[in-house]
Amino acid sequence: MTHKLIDTHCHVNFQAYKDDAKDVIARSLEDEIAMITVGSQSDTSKTAIELAEKYDGVWAAIGLHPNHLYEQKFIDEQELKANAFVKTRSEKFDFAYYAGLAHHPKVVAIGENGLDYYRLPDGDQAQMKEDQKRTARAHIDLASEVNKPIIVHVRDAHADQYEILKLAIEEGKLVRRGVIHCFTGTYDEAQKYIELGFMISFTGILTFSKELQAVAKELPLSSIMVETDAPYLAPTPHRGKRNEPAYVKHVAEKLAEIKGLSFDEVAKVTTENAIRFFDLK
Numbered sequence: 001m002t003h004k005l006i007d008t009h010c011h012v013n014f015q016a017y018k019d020d021a022k023d024v025i026a027r028s029l030e031d032e033i034a035m036i037t038v039g040s041q042s043d044t045s046k047t048a049i050e051l052a053e054k055y056d057g058v059w060a061a062i063g064l065h066p067n068h069l070y071e072q073k074f075i076d077e078q079e080l081k082a083n084a085f086v087k088t089r090s091e092k093f094d095f096a097y098y099a100g101l102a103h104h105p106k107v108v109a110i111g112e113n114g115l116d117y118y119r120l121p122d123g124d125q126a127q128m129k130e131d132q133k134r135t136a137r138a139h140i141d142l143a144s145e146v147n148k149p150i151i152v153h154v155r156d157a158h159a160d161q162y163e164i165l166k167l168a169i170e171e172g173k174l175v176r177r178g179v180i181h182c183f184t185g186t187y188d189e190a191q192k193y194i195e196l197g198f199m200i201s202f203t204g205i206l207t208f209s210k211e212l213q214a215v216a217k218e219l220p221l222s223s224i225m226v227e228t229d230a231p232y233l234a235p236t237p238h239r240g241k242r243n244e245p246a247y248v249k250h251v252a253e254k255l256a257e258i259k260g261l262s263f264d265e266v267a268k269v270t271t272e273n274a275i276r277f278f279d280l281k
């Protein structure tokens with residue numbers, strides 16, 4: 001199968017697609033856009049694998065999103081059934097459970113996981129940050145054990161996240177490294193991750209954020225991948241609507257414009273990057 005583009009991070013396994021995941025995936029694959037559908041906790045990690053088993057051109061990642069470590073005030077109806085949410089809203093990382101999923105041949109990465117200090121609930125926030133760090137290290141251990149890369153979700157926590165990754169690499173872990181997904185940091189932050197051997201991935205935020213465009217312009221294309229993070233973050237011209245993997249082409253188009261390259265060149269290189277990085281087969 002040929003892939004024109006790969007949406008390296010979407011959530012077609014979420015409730016937002018409960019009625020039409022089939023159509024959404026078909027639209028994307030007909031357009032030669034493959035995808036990696038990403039779990040955010042135990043349920044959605046499992047449904048990610050179930051979808052990946054059904055389709056050529058769909059792979060899965062499994063992990064526990066940092067926002068799912070404790071009870072949340074917001075309820076994301078895009079993501080989970082209401083009753084599933086009640087059951088799993090505060091989940092601890094069950095290493096054995098995730099290890100059981102991690103060996104699946106269509107699981108190409110461990111995550112999404114990382115540090116998210118942006119949306120901490122009220123309470124002992126220092127403790128919450130410690131919990132996030134401990135869980136991040138556990139994901140790194142799992143990824144190292146099964147020799148797969150990690151998908152890092154990091155928001156308002158780049159300094160701590162960088163330290164965790166650097167230390168793990170010094171300890172001989174994370175041979176396959178990882179990707180900083182939905183990157184929204186500065187050029188210097190991106191550059192530090194790249195020096196560690198990490199990839200940087202951009203969502204539709206790139207289509208409307210001038211600051212992020214300036215960062216992407218300076219980064220080497222060999223370290224860049226594209227994604228949607230669908231159902232969230234729809235790119236221009238679909239802002240405010242439900243996102244879907246086929247829209248990753250708008251991210252690639254913007255990247256081409258920023259870098260003064262053709263769409264085809266950007267599509268080719270970012271796709272090769274994804275195939276190499278995730279070892280997609």
Ligand SMILES: [Zn+2]
Nearest residue numbers: 112153181182
């Ligand atoms: Zn994320």
Ligand SMILES: [Zn+2]
Nearest residue numbers: 009038112229
């Ligand atoms: Zn995500």
